[in-house]
Amino acid sequence: MDHITALVELLSEDRVSTNETTLRNHGKDESHHTEALPHAVVFPKSTEEVSGINKIASQYEVPVIPFGLGSSLEGHVIPYQGGITVDFSLMNQIIEIRENDFLVKVQPGITRTQLNKALKQYGLFFPVDPGADATIGGMIATNASGTTSVRYGVMSDQVRNLEVVLADGNIIQTGSLAVKSSSGYHLNSLFVGSEGTLGLFTEITLQVYGIPEYTTAARAVFPTVSQAVDAVVKILQAGIPIARCELVDSYSMKQVNHHSKTNYLEAPTLFVEFHGNEAGLAQDVEFTQEIVYDLGCQEIIFENDSKAAYQLWEARHNLAYAFIHGASGKKLLVTDVCLPISELAGAINNARKTLEEFALVGGIVGHVGDGNFHVLLMVDKNDPKEMELTEKFTEHLVKYAIARGGTCTGEHGVGVGKKKYQRLEHGAAYDVMITIKKALDPKCILNPDKIIDKY
Amino acid sequence: MDHITALVELLSEDRVSTNETTLRNHGKDESHHTEALPHAVVFPKSTEEVSGINKIASQYEVPVIPFGLGSSLEGHVIPYQGGITVDFSLMNQIIEIRENDFLVKVQPGITRTQLNKALKQYGLFFPVDPGADATIGGMIATNASGTTSVRYGVMSDQVRNLEVVLADGNIIQTGSLAVKSSSGYHLNSLFVGSEGTLGLFTEITLQVYGIPEYTTAARAVFPTVSQAVDAVVKILQAGIPIARCELVDSYSMKQVNHHSKTNYLEAPTLFVEFHGNEAGLAQDVEFTQEIVYDLGCQEIIFENDSKAAYQLWEARHNLAYAFIHGASGKKLLVTDVCLPISELAGAINNARKTLEEFALVGGIVGHVGDGNFHVLLMVDKNDPKEMELTEKFTEHLVKYAIARGGTCTGEHGVGVGKKKYQRLEHGAAYDVMITIKKALDPKCILNPDKIIDKY
Numbered sequence: 001m002d003h004i005t006a007l008v009e010l011l012s013e014d015r016v017s018t019n020e021t022t023l024r025n026h027g028k029d030e031s032h033h034t035e036a037l038p039h040a041v042v043f044p045k046s047t048e049e050v051s052g053i054n055k056i057a058s059q060y061e062v063p064v065i066p067f068g069l070g071s072s073l074e075g076h077v078i079p080y081q082g083g084i085t086v087d088f089s090l091m092n093q094i095i096e097i098r099e100n101d102f103l104v105k106v107q108p109g110i111t112r113t114q115l116n117k118a119l120k121q122y123g124l125f126f127p128v129d130p131g132a133d134a135t136i137g138g139m140i141a142t143n144a145s146g147t148t149s150v151r152y153g154v155m156s157d158q159v160r161n162l163e164v165v166l167a168d169g170n171i172i173q174t175g176s177l178a179v180k181s182s183s184g185y186h187l188n189s190l191f192v193g194s195e196g197t198l199g200l201f202t203e204i205t206l207q208v209y210g211i212p213e214y215t216t217a218a219r220a221v222f223p224t225v226s227q228a229v230d231a232v233v234k235i236l237q238a239g240i241p242i243a244r245c246e247l248v249d250s251y252s253m254k255q256v257n258h259h260s261k262t263n264y265l266e267a268p269t270l271f272v273e274f275h276g277n278e279a280g281l282a283q284d285v286e287f288t289q290e291i292v293y294d295l296g297c298q299e300i301i302f303e304n305d306s307k308a309a310y311q312l313w314e315a316r317h318n319l320a321y322a323f324i325h326g327a328s329g330k331k332l333l334v335t336d337v338c339l340p341i342s343e344l345a346g347a348i349n350n351a352r353k354t355l356e357e358f359a360l361v362g363g364i365v366g367h368v369g370d371g372n373f374h375v376l377l378m379v380d381k382n383d384p385k386e387m388e389l390t391e392k393f394t395e396h397l398v399k400y401a402i403a404r405g406g407t408c409t410g411e412h413g414v415g416v417g418k419k420k421y422q423r424l425e426h427g428a429a430y431d432v433m434i435t436i437k438k439a440l441d442p443k444c445i446l447n448p449d450k451i452i453d454k455y
Numbered sequence: 456m457d458h459i460t461a462l463v464e465l466l467s468e469d470r471v472s473t474n475e476t477t478l479r480n481h482g483k484d485e486s487h488h489t490e491a492l493p494h495a496v497v498f499p500k501s502t503e504e505v506s507g508i509n510k511i512a513s514q515y516e517v518p519v520i521p522f523g524l525g526s527s528l529e530g531h532v533i534p535y536q537g538g539i540t541v542d543f544s545l546m547n548q549i550i551e552i553r554e555n556d557f558l559v560k561v562q563p564g565i566t567r568t569q570l571n572k573a574l575k576q577y578g579l580f581f582p583v584d585p586g587a588d589a590t591i592g593g594m595i596a597t598n599a600s601g602t603t604s605v606r607y608g609v610m611s612d613q614v615r616n617l618e619v620v621l622a623d624g625n626i627i628q629t630g631s632l633a634v635k636s637s638s639g640y641h642l643n644s645l646f647v648g649s650e651g652t653l654g655l656f657t658e659i660t661l662q663v664y665g666i667p668e669y670t671t672a673a674r675a676v677f678p679t680v681s682q683a684v685d686a687v688v689k690i691l692q693a694g695i696p697i698a699r700c701e702l703v704d705s706y707s708m709k710q711v712n713h714h715s716k717t718n719y720l721e722a723p724t725l726f727v728e729f730h731g732n733e734a735g736l737a738q739d740v741e742f743t744q745e746i747v748y749d750l751g752c753q754e755i756i757f758e759n760d761s762k763a764a765y766q767l768w769e770a771r772h773n774l775a776y777a778f779i780h781g782a783s784g785k786k787l788l789v790t791d792v793c794l795p796i797s798e799l800a801g802a803i804n805n806a807r808k809t810l811e812e813f814a815l816v817g818g819i820v821g822h823v824g825d826g827n828f829h830v831l832l833m834v835d836k837n838d839p840k841e842m843e844l845t846e847k848f849t850e851h852l853v854k855y856a857i858a859r860g861g862t863c864t865g866e867h868g869v870g871v872g873k874k875k876y877q878r879l880e881h882g883a884a885y886d887v888m889i890t891i892k893k894a895l896d897p898k899c900i901l902n903p904d905k906i907i908d909k910y
Contacts, residue, residue, distance in 0.1 A: 098795065098797060099692075100688050100692075100796065100797040101795040101796055101797050102691070102692075103795065123692070142637055143635075143636075143637045143641070144637070145635055149634075149635060154635045156641060156644070157612070166887070170883050170886075171883065172881075172882065172883045172884040172886075172887055173881070173882065173884055174884060176857075176860055176861060176862045176880070177794075177795040177859075177860030177861065178793040178794055178795060178825075178826055178827075178856075178860070178861045178862045178865060179604075179793065179795075179796070179824075179825040179826050179827070179865075180598075180600055180604060180609045180793055180825050180827065180862075180865050180866065181598075181793060181862035181864065181865060182597055182598045182599070182648055182862075182864045182865065182866050182867060182868040182869070183862045183863050183864050183868075183869055183873065183876075183877065183880055183881070184648075184869065184877055184880070184881050184884070184885065184888050184906065185645055185648065185649055185653075185888045185891060185892075185906070186598070186611060186644045186645060186647065186648050187645075187884055187887060187888070188644070189611070189641045189643070189644030189645065190640055190641060190642075190644065190645050192641065193637055193639075193640065193641050194640060198640075209694075210691070210692050210693065210694045211694075212694055213693070213694055233555050236557070236665070237554075237555075237557075237578065237665050238665065238668070239664075239665040239666075239667050239668055239730075239731075239732075240732075241696070275694075276694075276731075276735060277694075277695075277735055277738045277739065277742070278738065279734040279735055279737060279738040280731060280732055280734055280735020280736075280738060280739075281735075282734060283732045283733065283734040283735060284732065284735075287732070338633040338634065338635055338636060339632075339633055340553065340556040340558065340632040340633060340634075341555065341556055341634070342553060342555040342556045369634075370633075370634040370635050371633055371634050372633075372634070372635060401633075402631075404632075405631055405632030405633070406631060406632065406633045407631045407633045407635075407636035407637075407638045408638050409636065409637045409638050410633060410634075410635050410636060410637060411635065411637050412637060413637040413638075414637070414638055414639065418638065421638075422638065422639055425631070425638055425639065426627075426628070426638070426639050427627065427628065428625050428626065428627045429627040429628055429629060429639070429642055430639065431625075431627075432621070432627055432642060432895065433639050433640045433642070435894050435895060436640060436891060436894065436895075437640075438894070439890050439891060439893075439894035440887065440890060440891075451639065451640070
């Protein structure tokens, strides 16, 4: 194929692979979506090379798919139209740390734990923590978030500037180093979450944070999901700055007990973390206790020591393992939706009821402060009936969320899995998205068929 | 004119004005930019009427300019191409307050103080506070911010959903009610700051906040601007959650003393506000004192009582008045730039030096936590030499900021005044902005010639 020859000329043979194992490793992500192979996998080392790759792709009208570590959950990186997968593993450096500006400039292939390791010596950290140790490029592509967004926000809140290579190979800067700007259109947030369909990120400037002086962790058990969610609303209304706030439902606590031989109360459980100064935290703890007991909390345990705090959170950390080990031969399928927090308890209760109706095995874990929750399903990909039920369940979940002002995905992204719900969720705004995509990528070479149908 | 006839048919005569006083009132903003008149001013009452207005404008290819209260500072609302000014004063209602979701849905014509008055009974408040009591629609159009963005963020951080009427009259919703989403492209931030050039906002859903339990205010005096800025960096690095953080330079403190017959130290002065719980604030205050004295602070005074705190901040509040009353017959011209905070002290010192070189009278006030500062100039619009010097000064300020990773405007917006710097600041990204504008407004009827040249 002519575009492969051109790529070899650009990058030399050792950084253009058509080896079958390499193609297979880049033909899937961590989701259940069907695999597909690219024509070639390339390993650029610079922005100029990425620009050259896009120019070749544009000339030969073949797809370009950016690839971090393949930890996405909705088939984002699967090259259903073939083409060139751009693996960013050789572009994984920290370019600059500006500690007085709370800024770091990195290449897209660096992972979040690699970044945090480097930041630690400056007393800084990067808060966004999706389940996987994903690359920063991938996390921007899906607008990832995690347990800390109730305090620190999601990826789009952290991005100060992106260097983006467009479909035609042109290179742009979407922002600046300033904390805020009212100049031009704000392109940062348009490219964050665009899943490789508008451009490829080659340099990323992120906001980072001072490591908090003190942290306190807590685990609180409630008779019902509604009471647990009410407690979170009251804590937020009181202005108590919770940094993490996770809900694990009773069924999942049971799985954890079974897996870890623990004897946690098998009831809806909140895992909370507070960041602040010592005196402030003490007062927050006292006030939080009052609030949760008022709302029927059965037990709340606090821990200041970081090791003990980790142990306190153990059930939350082990949740996925508990499900995976509890259903051998099956695959973990995680889906997510997000609703206004006032609708969250109803949505979780409805999800549990629907799981029972469909006789599906599933755990529910929620980033409660954001109104976001996941259902962890153990499925047999080779059982068409089970897969059909799973699909029906997801559809029910999504429609329930959208009907109540929510979104079909709070943090996993659209990929191929949630594409069918885009029109339902966005209505006429979906046409605006299609218009923008067509204007910026007229040949539809950038990760085609993700978010928006190939044209 | 045929489009006027069509507008009268749509809205009836009493809501379509061609009265000269009305046209004049809508032909200017609070800036020094030359006035110009629209063909007509219309007063819609509903989204459907705004849609009808845009359809008429599109059919007759005449400009549409959204208008809040005309408090913009870069000529945003001046109809240089004539056309229809859409005054949103009849669309100024609160549609819904969802207190448990920390959300409020409003019409664009409501002002920020009207909104806060309504929120107060729920224990909630909306933090963004530009100088003027602007409309929420206008604040979104310019991505406004103010003294609290160091803690609460700018307008684009508050917007959960916008109902937007596009150039062709189609109506879209740019977001949802969920705290976060990874679905579709993120249109909220694209429309925030678009200054009426991509669509007209008809309903706005904003995030609001619990009124903080305790506030403490402080005023701290430093020998130099650099020491004051260093103190802020250290306070931020320590994770002390300052909610406001303003710098007033020594020249401006002198003007305030002269105007108010006060005897503040005439030196760079920080005005700070802390939000939190009582114990936490006490510890923050103690730590802040240590930090500022370490950095050469000459005097720091704290106040917990809200009335006393207001008095403590009086010099900051009175700054514009001090300049206006100190230079009768002249007009206040305020410009703004924003830089990475590590470049802020240098930029302020350079601005002061340049003012002296140009023999211009100007005060400097900075939202230090954001790296944003304003120069308040007293100018005689009828003195071409002074206006030319002012223009030269602004150009110097902007180029200094852009060369150091900053932006030509941190919160005032582009309008006509900063349009000439868009290419310099955004480079090839400016072409992406133009591509998006042309794709969404092919006839260039939406506030033409603002941000982007008329095509």
